[in-house]
Structure formats: structure tokens, C-alpha cells
Amino acid sequence: MKAFGSDATPDPLPPRILVVDDDAHMCEYVARVMEGAGYRVTTAPHAAGAIETVAAQGPPDLLLTDLKMPQMNGDELAARLRQSTPDLKVLYLTGFSQALFSTRTQLWEGEAFLEKPCAPAALLEGVSLLLFDCLAPTASGVTEHAASLRSLLGGLARNPRKDVV
Secondary structure (H helix, E strand, O other): OOOOOOOOOOOOOOOEEEEEOOOHHHHHHHHHHHHHOOOEEEEEOOHHHHHHHHHHHOOOOEEEEEOOOOOOOHHHHHHHHHOOOOOOEEEEEEOOHHHHOOOOOOOEOOEEEEEOOOOHHHHHHHHHHHHHOOOOOOOOOOOHHHHHHHHHHHOOEOOOOOOOO
8 A cells, every 4th residue: 555645746626525325414424524534525415416416516536325325325326426437436334234235246446335333533544545545644543444444445346347336
């Protein structure tokens, strides 16, 4: 893993994260944690709102989505957004991780999941590992989540089509 911020010119704007969750309290919690770490955050209460947001604002650097939502789940949302942004990184936040693997056996490259509820440090670590392939300085106190996320991200399958999840 490379060191945070090494050998790269800093972007003029911090990465933008689209947070999608039908639970307003969870959406607000995740947004506060991400904003507190310096990320630009946009929220949507459901997949349709997320699609509208992307159409209006362009693709985010990371989709942080609940898995189980009405009308369209987070996995379907990610597949839909990847039709126009094939390399979109996705962090699934779920209390139903078994549902994520009911239709497939593994995550694609650029995907990870965290079980709800999760601590702010775990959220920051997951986002940092997906966006920068390292732990950002804002993720204070490396926890046991870092090791599990590293091993998860290291063993991901490639998604050659990137349009089907």
C-alpha cells in the first residue's frame, strides 16, 4: 500500500461521496462522519434519489449505500450507476450482508461492505482503503477492521464487464 498522499498531486477538491440510505438517522450519521473527515458528501434517501443526484451532479468518487432498501437495493443501484461509471467504488453498509452474497459469491474489485452498526473509525477506514488504497490520517486509531478490510479488498474478483454485478 502506498502512503496517504504520496507521489500524487493533491486534488483541488476532496473526494465526493454519495451516501444512500432509507434510514434518515443512518444517512445523517454517515454524512456527519464523512464530512468531519473532510469529504464532500451528498445524500439520498433512496436509489431513485441517488440516480437523480448523479444525473444532476455527475458521478461521485464513492457510493456508500445501504444494501437493503425499498424499490431498488444497493447492489442494483451500484450496477445501474456503473453503466455510465464502470470504475465506481462502492462501500455497502448493511445489517444483511448475507443478502449481498445470495446472488453472487464475492465482491468485485473496488467494493467492500461493513456491517451495521459500525463505528466512525470503521467507516473512515473502509472509505480510505477504497479511495486511496491506504488508511488516511483521519482514520484515528487503526482497529481490527483495517486488517479485515485489507484482506477483503486484496481478494476481490475482477469485474470485466463492470455493468453486471
